[in-house]
Amino acid sequence: MRLHVDQRHERVLELVRERGSLRVAELASELGVSAVTLRRDVEALAAQGRVQRLHGAVVWPGGQASEAPVPAPAAEGAVIGMIVPTTNFIFADIVRGARETVEAQGGRLVLGMSGYVDTEDPVQAEHLLAGGAEGLLIAPSWFGGVPADGQEKWLLECPVPAVLVERTAPAGNPAAALDRVRTDRAHGAAVAVGHFAKLGHRAVAAVLQEGPHAAQITAGYLAATESLGLTPVPGSPAIRGHGEYDETVQYLVDAVRERGVTAALVHSDEDAIVLVPRLQERGVNVPSDLAIIAYDDEVAGLSDVPLTAVAPPKRAVGELAAKLMLQRLAERASGGTPAPRQHLELLPELQVRASCGAGEVSDN
Known part of the structure; x- marks a missing residue:
């Protein structure tokens, strides 16, 4: 009963x-x-x-009780809140990795979504905390991937441990003292440019989607082209808004025909898949005229011409963020001195397919 x-x-x-x-x-x-x-x-x-x-x-x-057993680890029964802008794209696997890790330790992950609206982050956090969340894993809706104009203030006042996921804060910003786990996207871009160089390409363009990851990918692209002595391509990387396909196609067609470009890094997969047939309509064929590497590897392998792609370790990001949070909760429970804060960066890998030519060599 x-x-x-x-x-x-x-x-x-x-x-x-x-x-x-x-x-x-x-x-x-x-x-x-x-x-x-x-x-x-x-x-x-x-x-x-x-x-x-x-x-x-x-x-x-x-x-005042008899034979009190040793309390369970902090993970047992812990409720951890997670705030992401969406469960599409890379975040589906990140959330999955975090959820499986928390549940494997007897805890529960509760999800909040901001829809890329920065003012929604604290609203979601307040709701999760009111529901009993003891810590927050959060990918704030910071447009450039870093806080601007005090966007981090509410997070610094949060009464529970917080771990940034796929976001960062520059040195000197108070949010830089938070734990964080993210993909080293600059490394991923450099790996892509290096792959092009191994295949003999000397002029490599880049077309990137504006948003939280553009700055990191830009930094890696520029550093790699310079260190490898590749030919600078005017206007690269070109940063575009999502859906600005006509401008992007024109930029790449001009790059191929007027600047000798033979390869391009394109973020994201979706944009790359849209661009391939549009380029072919304009007489630029992939990979014979233009080799392409996509960035994110969500659906790159499903393209008509399967796309070589930079693959962030998405699930591992969620797993490590959750493990770091569980560690912080255990430290709180024990009352001991917490370990130093951590900034963890995971390296992407290149998934080699057909979009750079049949003679591609694997870098993995």
């Missing part, structure tokens, strides 16, 4: 009094309720001072 909330509270108190402390997951199982319901019960009892709540465990106040 299902217990009334008051009966359930009395049973919780009885069990905790007898055993000193219990894991939330064990207590929920014994009472036949969900972990979410049990956490609400514990929060209510803790607010009344009748029990103490630790991460993943319930303890009798003052430790």
Whole structure:
């Protein structure tokens, strides 16, 4: 028979009094309720001072109980909030990696979405915190990938640990002191340019989609073309808004016919797939006239001409961000000195397909 909330509270108190402390997951199982319901019960009892709540465990106040077992790890029963601008594109795998990691440790990931509206980030955070989130994994809707005009202020005032995901903050900005996990997109761009160079291309253009990752990809592209002694291409990288295909096609056609360009890095996959048939309509064939490497490797392999692509380690980003958060929660639970903050950068790999020619060599 299902217990009334008051009966359930009395049973919780009885069990905790007898055993000193219990894991939330064990207590929920014994009472036949969900972990979410049990956490609400514990929060209510803790607010009344009748029990103490630790991460993943319930303890009798003052430790006046017999044989209190060692509390569970912080991950057990932890609720972690995650805010992303969308669950499309790279974020689908990032969220999946974070969710699987949290659930494998007995916790729960709760998702909020900002829709690329920066003012929505704190609204989503407030909602998640009100629902019991003990930490936040967040990819803020910072248009350039870094905070501007004080966009980071609310995050610095957040009362729980926060880990930036696929975002950064420049040195000197207070948000630079936050933990963060991201892809080294500059490295990915450099790998792409290096692959072109190995294939004999000397003039390599770049067309990038404006947004959070454009600055990193630009930096890698420019550094690689300079260090490899490639021919500078006027106007590259060209930064375009999503859907500005006519201008992009014209830029690449002119680059091929007037500047001797034989290869191009295109971000993103979707843009590259749209561009290939449009270029062919203008007499520029892929890969015979123009070799292409796409960036993101979401759907690059599904193109009519399968596209060689830079593949960020998306799922691994989510996994490591979640592990870092679980570490921070464990540190809080133990009351010990926290480890130094971490800035983790993961390296993309190149997935070689047909869009640079049949004689492509793998860099992996």
